[in-house]
Amino acid sequence: MQQFSKLSFLMRKVAILLAFVGVSGFSFANEEKEFNVSEMIMHHIKDAHEWHLFGPEHGGTSIYLPIILMDNGLKTFSSSHFYHGQAVEVESKEQGASLHYVKGVGPAAGYAMYHEEIYKLNAEGELHFDGEHPHNTQPLDFSITKNVMSLLMGSFLVLIVMFSVAKFYRKNGAVAPKGLAKFFEPIIVMVRDDIAKANINEHKYEKYVPYLLTIFFFIWFNNMLGLIPFLPGGANLTGNITVTLFLAVCTLLVTLFSGNKNYWGHIFWMPGVPVPMKFFMMPIEIIGIFTKPFALMIRLFANITAGHIIVLALISIIFVNKNVAWAGLSVPMALFISILEVLVAFLQGFLFAMLSALFIGAAVEEAHH
């Protein structure tokens, strides 16, 4: 199993290399455009309305994802109406450089997309730039973006895997596990015993095990999918601040709704300290309620995004130097980081669940002094 995953990793690296060679070959030959590393990396770690498969950035093969806008009613159309829309170039005021955006055509008419954000065109039928950012109003964008797609696929994968594990037990009862169940049972038991039971009061932990299991496997599976450089992976879902924000808010809400008298007592009227200190501690403790999940949010976001950036940056060495011989340096290094990222993928899921359990455990702890 381990051998296989190593092999498949090598294959992935080769694939990502080939994909980049394809992209660069096109751009060097036709446009002679300077290869912009930070732009490429930013493009890859951010959300998009298409799923780029292979080929050059413009004119390559992509899956155009559906755009869903709330703007005086629901409007849905394919994102190809932007990607194959009318390109507009505007002079930038500050640097003398030019800004590029696309006006939608067909059902997307009246909208423009700039840096994957959708804006309404103004009365003159264009975007009004003030510096780098357009001042046009934005419709509510509920599009199935690359990250939403990845979210759906990742969640579906977790569901399929865990349902088949559950099916094994439903079929065979309480016997020694086999196959998929044999692989996942120790991890499930680890979450139950080492994360939930170890941090939460022994009589109350069971209620939180499903939440912790879900959060752990959701993060782990999506982290792993993010490491795969092509469909169904490649999106930077768990490195997206929105997703980590949502997960952190979930933990915050679970903590707040589980908080008992003892927990709130420690926040608003700290026992065992002099009265002036009690007043002093109160705001600190109230801030503490929010800094804990905030740290969760930032930790997951930064770790996963950083991993993606490092791998992309190492691969970019080849294209910055415009010589494939640099692959001899960049590929082993990217491979090393990718393997490290496999560890990080697990570790970040574990940490998120572990710290969530710790916060919940503190909220349900009974007074014992």
Place this chain on the structure above:
Amino acid sequence: MDLILPDLGLLFWTGIVFCLLLFLLAKFAWKPILNAVNAREQKISEALDLAVKTQAEMKALKAENDQILKEARAERDNILKEAKEAANTMIEDAKSKSKVEAQKIVEAARLNINSEKAAAIAEIKTHVATLAVEIAEKVVRGELASDEKQKALAEKLAGDIQMN
């Protein structure tokens, strides 16, 4: 900058998908899996408890068996000892009895022999007496066959009587 700004659309979908995932997994995956794992853990711990208990029982049983065996062995030894003693006394008894009997028999035999002997001697005596008388008669008859002889004898006898 928009890298660290949350996006409403993604937040909306993440919320829906995650909540749905949590619900489905909790109901159809975690519950049966954890139930099965718990049931198995309980089964294993019960089996272990039972094994320990059984072992203790076996130990007690073995100790009891050993005790019984020991007692049985002691009883057997006792019985054997008693039997031996009984046999010895019986043999002793028999020996002494038979000795007495034998002595009695020997005594009786001796008495018998003695009486037989006495009888035989008496008979022999009688025979000898008879024979002596017969011989004496024949001798006397010979002695007294003629007058001279009768006279000689009478003289001789008279001589003996005189000598006495």
